Amino acid sequence: MDDLYREVIIDRYQNPRFRGELDPHDYSYQDDNPVCGDHVRIDLRVDENDTITEAKFSGEGCSISQASADLLVEKITGMKLEDVRQLGKADVLELLGIDLGPVRLKCALLSLKVLKGGVYGLDDVMTLDELAAS
Amino acid sequence: MDDLYREVIIDRYQNPRFRGELDPHDYSYQDDNPVCGDHVRIDLRVDENDTITEAKFSGEGCSISQASADLLVEKITGMKLEDVRQLGKADVLELLGIDLGPVRLKCALLSLKVLKGGVYGLDDVMTLDELAAS
Amino acid sequence: MTISPQAGPLDVDKIRADFPILHMEASPGVKLAYLDSGASSQKPLAVIEAMNTYYRSQNANIHRAVYTLGEVATEAYEAARAKVAKFINASKPREIIFTRNATESVNLVAQTWGRANLKEGDLVLLTEMEHHANLVPWQMLAAEKGIRLEFIPVTEEGILDLAALPALLEQKPKLVSFTAMSNVLGTITPAAEIVRLAHEASALAMIDGAQSVPHLPTDVQALDVDFLAFSSHKMLGPTGLGVLYGKLDLLNAMPPFMGGGDMIKRVELRSFTTNEVPQKFEAGTPAIAEVVGLGAAVDYLMAVGMDAVAAYDHELTAYALERLEEVQGLKVFGPGIEHKSSNASFTFEGAHPHDVAEILNRHGVATRAGHHCAMPLHNKFGIPSTTRASFYLYNTKEEIDQLIEALYKVKEIFG
Amino acid sequence: MTISPQAGPLDVDKIRADFPILHMEASPGVKLAYLDSGASSQKPLAVIEAMNTYYRSQNANIHRAVYTLGEVATEAYEAARAKVAKFINASKPREIIFTRNATESVNLVAQTWGRANLKEGDLVLLTEMEHHANLVPWQMLAAEKGIRLEFIPVTEEGILDLAALPALLEQKPKLVSFTAMSNVLGTITPAAEIVRLAHEASALAMIDGAQSVPHLPTDVQALDVDFLAFSSHKMLGPTGLGVLYGKLDLLNAMPPFMGGGDMIKRVELRSFTTNEVPQKFEAGTPAIAEVVGLGAAVDYLMAVGMDAVAAYDHELTAYALERLEEVQGLKVFGPGIEHKSSNASFTFEGAHPHDVAEILNRHGVATRAGHHCAMPLHNKFGIPSTTRASFYLYNTKEEIDQLIEALYKVKEIFG
């Protein structure tokens, strides 16, 4: 139990650093995890070099989905958009510092899916099942 | 085996006594056993007292369905229409002189169903399943 | 669908012995408390063995088989239909149609009766507490045919607001379709009364019995209901099988659902004639082994007695509500025990329902978190999801105690 | 879908040991020869046990479960989807939709893709040898939408008359839907070629694989087929389950089939948005145990090797045709062994097919009599019904000998 509910997760869930919306924004995308109704939206601002200058998430859901969104948004701030394409399951798990079963894995990956959906458009994006299996 | 394929059945199947159609007729009805595609049609002529003066069957199917049609048509010739209402599963089995499993029972009862359908109209008639369970 | 007080008590130890899965450990040293029967029930040995026996010694395709195995399989299949008919007191086995699940049963009615009988502007009356299974099929029909949907409101307390019904019925709905037991609130709706009022307003009435049929005695003739949909897997039976009960004259008048083998009488290249009910609605090879399994499940429930099942579920639910009240920060949705049975859905301050269920799981308690396929109802209560514990004849008060203890652990983590 | 000659031989004794039902006696002292796998196959222990294990130790509703049992069940369900995808070489598990049976798979395509894409006057091209499952759904759509149906003719010999195809394709069908193996004639149709020609004519192509998938190696990518329908129960798997393969972009573009839980993303009282493929097409609680069982069946078939299965079925069929030729008054329908596998349907002078099957049964031989859900094909040959013996990997030449001996008894009675 301690494994799953590490302090960082409870902390980020209870005191998110990057919760909010950006208006105006350059990118905004949102999606649900139909498995549990979790919802995440991510807004981005990028500069002329396609570097992410500011990012925020909003939405609601379980501690895993919200903490991972907060951590992910923190990580991508300052990154190049093209580098976001490289981010995968392993990066999210590393941010959380835990291993997850198949259901909670999807909670964790929702924000990654939203991010990729926002940056590349829907067609390039894998389903949560596929992200989880990647 | 001897039980099921009694001589009377093979005989009636190979040399039916009442095969044919009546034109004109007072009643005609036909139906299928969707289980096996057996088909039976029965034509009746009745007099002013509702006594069946002539009856014929046609159609095609297995020995049980055709022999029982031939035997049934023989039996009802000379009967009152209202007495046909009383005929049931037991009468058909008695005509055939055998006991039948559930599938062949329906073969045997098809002609009874057709007869009742012709005389009373469809609404009063039981399905083959119900006749078989009666 | 009321709980008869004179029901004989049920011997839960004896019942538990029949369910192998209940004796598993959730994790080493941790007892499993399976509190998710509202999603799917566990299966007694009698059901598992009936299917096992079927596959080992009776398996064959049915209906068109002359050989012995095929006859045995056909008999087993049709005998189960008769058992299900008896279980809900249908007047004829033919009124029982086997489908894939309760969801498909509702879709069948929407797509056959609905398509044939509803036209633009016609009203179908539902309730705000419906499962998506009794909501989305009507929304799809609304999009296709332009029918209207209205909803009997749910009160703050979590019961149907029957005061609103007369005005809704004055709009002359063609069909009133509603759940007899909410899978979220546990609410037992006054099914017989709603059916009667629907009929007085010349509407047909359909019951979503996915939750009520497993938990309460059901008598379709006493209810005088026109259609009843339910699922095998929630009432001790196998997955992959649902039931639609319909009054015979309605079923006879309805167009077919799917096309294919068995539902036809004759087929030409460009036309066909339909078979009789129930085959008309059972296209292709049916779920034979599953139907045999459901027959065994119904035997099991009848042996225990549905009055006893209902009384016991009610007792467990009452106990659960009592104990949940002790837990600070926890809020149970739905009415008091006098209107309710079989489940308790709740939220817990500061902890997301999903996290609650996860921590409960770590203490061996299997519950479900989410919208429970009733998003509009959750919206109504202003919450996206709840954690639900649901109870059935094999659960015990000790398992509810285990739930309560585990809830205190949630508090420790998220408190 | 051709029979690869280099397939390793199959050890039928070893295989038979896995099928408990094959060791039953048909009646005291009489061996059972089960020659009706074309209707439904028997199940190996591995399949029966997989479902048994599921119900005894893994059973829970899937998808929305956080607790361990629910995760185990979800994994088992999705792992089976991946196995089925691999079995037919689909590029992604998501292209596998679970339905009730092959019949429902065809209906799904007719009612979603068909309703959305076909309008009055549009043509769907079928063949004269279709099973009702690939005929009646299109007739229903024709009645509803005014689409036209045309048919690739069947020659006297019992193969598709491909010479007629170019003219039919000039009529610009929107879809060509055809069986890859006739359940009556055993004919193996040139599936890859028909798909290619259909695509050249800008039509989509669908294969009814209910008979071919159990008996022949299937590679949907090599075939380039758009949809493929088949049934679990004919390929060693449980009843109550079918499969629809579809190319992902087609599935993505199709409207949903049934409405209810799991197929939605969000639901309001009057509207919903659909979930992703495959869930979009799997409304309500699926046939979880059955899917697990089919996964085990696919494992079994892959372990034997579909090349070996195809070669062995072909060998049995060749032997059966040879021996049936000896019986005077008996007429086998369908082409010679070079175009055929897995079954032999015949008539017998002076004896109705039903009577033939009945007498065969009395000698332990299980065959099927009737129109085999292919009335138009029987009409074409001017016969209302046939007796069919069908073969699978667990049958033996001795069983075919038993069939021949029993046929001589038919002659004694009806001769």
Ligand SMILES: Cc1ncc(COP(=O)(O)O)c(C=O)c1O
């Ligand atoms: C060629 C063919 N198509 C379709 C079907 C229908 O299969 P099911 O009854 O499992 O839906 C069958 C089985 O009888 C078949 O042989």
Ligand SMILES: Cc1ncc(COP(=O)(O)O)c(C=O)c1O
């Ligand atoms: C009230 C209610 N209706 C319908 C359903 C749908 O049942 P199934 O998923 O078996 O089709 C459920 C089950 O979740 C339910 O609780």
